[in-house]
Amino acid sequence: MDWMREVTESASRFMSADASRSTKRVVELQRVLATLCMAATTMMTMNASAQSNAPTQPPAAAPTPKTQKMPRYTVVLPTVYPGATIAFPPLPNFVQGTPRSAFEPGRVYVFECFSTTCGHCAEAAPILEALVHEFAPRGFEFIGVAADTCEVVAPWLALPENKKLYAHSIACDPDRAAQRVLQDGTFQNLSPRVFVLRDGIVLWYGHPEIAQKPFAAIAAGTWNPESIKSDFVANALAARAKNQITSVLTQCEKTGEWPRALALLDSVVREIPDRASTFQLQKFGLMIGPAAMPTEGYAFGKALALQHPSDLVVLRTLVRSTLSGPQVAQRDLDFAFALARAADVVGKGQDARAAELLALAYFSRGDRAQAIEHQTRAIALQTTAKLRVSYETQLEMYKTNEPKPVPYTPKIPVAGATDDATTHSR
Structure with missing residues (x-):
């Protein structure tokens, strides 16, 4: 039975239905995906040696x-979230603007966490300055919180390009005292990041790129942090x-x-x-x-596909992990190919990432022509410049390299590694 064609056709019927997407059609797509799983298991058993990119199976986990x-x-619940009440962050060292140590009743404070060496912060600086220009006249007070010493920040601020972008107040926080009050309570330490507070109540926090809408609602008095x-x-x-x-x-x-x-x-x-x-x-x-648990792993992946038959993120991630995970020794190409086709159908042929993955699935199966066709389509659909460049590079690879699966890359132990626990800090 051509189960790949059936899953694609069923997904097409599912996505062409009206917005309600009836339970009957969901069940239909789940049934076909179940057929896909059974067939892929059979294929995997018959062709395991052909689809393996390593001469032998890696040793089983200890x-x-x-x-x-x-x-x-x-x-463990966070201590900083919209609606939470927190103290004014300790900022004893201001290098620019009027020093502050307490909230003025009714005033909106915007604390910007950044670093002078952070590339992403530099990219977001013009966005933040536009927010300052728009909302400072409406009563917002902006305070930059630099994760650097004053000896570093003062000459950095004196540079003409920085003087223009950082006209608001700037305080130094090299020991992370203010960061601990603002960032650590969210279990994330991200830069750039802005925190908006009034009377000690957290109204919103996030990247400056997405701050315009909440800032406008806060200024208009319609913002509800509980929402x-x-x-x-x-x-x-x-x-x-x-x-x-x-x-x-x-x-x-x-x-x-x-x-x-x-x-x-x-x-x-x-x-x-x-x-x-x-x-x-x-x-x-x-x-x-x-x-190194391929049998159990693919069974688990097929169950996920059945649970999320129309979820593009789930389908695409299952495909990408199978086709391009460097430490995957046994790639189930039929499983990945069927899900790549299903993802492209769910995306109605307009999802660039799904098209790019379908191209990779074809290339992994040895079909150069189809890989080039779908990669070209992915490039036309992709609107993000950086991703489009990477897609174009991939297309050139499809044109010149031998079509085959991504090679298996075993993990090389780090020399001198010990069994001591390693703490990851963000």
Whole structure:
């Protein structure tokens, strides 16, 4: 049975339906994806040797001693979120503007966290200055919080290009005292980032690029921080989980005890169900990659496809992990190809990333002509300049290189690595 054609046709019927997308059509697409999974399993069994990019299967992950306690994620709520009340951040060293140490009643304060050596901060500087120009006359007070010493910041501010972009107040925070009040309570340390407060209440925080809409609502008096609280808290919980996962993964790379990382990911899914697919996709990539569990991993991936038959992010991530994960020794090309076609259909042929992945799927299967055709389409669809350049580079590779799967790249142990726990800081 041509199950690849059937899954694509079923996805087409699903996406051409009206906006309600009836339960009947969802069930239909899930049924076809189930057929896909069964056929892919058969193909994988028959052609395992042909689809493997390594001469032998990597050694199985070392079993974790039964007496060793598995890591688990526990929910710790952030202290900084929209609607939370916090203290005025300690800023004793102002190099520009009027020093502040307390909130003036009713006044809106915007704290910008940045560094003089941060490239992203430099890119966002004109955006922030435009916000200053628009909202300072409307009662907003802007205070830049530099993660540098005054000896560094003062001459940096004196440069003509910086003097023009940083006309507002600037304070130095080399010991991170203010950062601890603002950033650490969100479980993320990001720059550039602005925090908006009034009377000690957090109204909003985020990148300057997306600040215009909340700033305007705050100025108009229509902003309600409680309306976005749940999303921001969920983001903070996910960020804390990612930090813990990174730390455990670092340990597993040294010890080979991958069941510990899998157990942690499972606990994160249980505790943060709203973000489950993000961590389930990470688990899939880990299972078919460094954990060397391809049979279990692809079964898990197929279950995810069944759960999210019309989710472009899930479908695309499953495909990319399968086709281009460097530590994937056994690539299930039929599974990836079918999902790549399904993602392209769900995207109605207008999703650049889906088209790019379909091109990679064809190239991995040895079909240069189809790879070139779909990569050319992906370039035409891609609106982000940097991604378009990378797509064009990939197209040239498809034209000149032998069409085959991405090579397997085994992990090379770091010389002198120990079993000591490594803490990941952001």
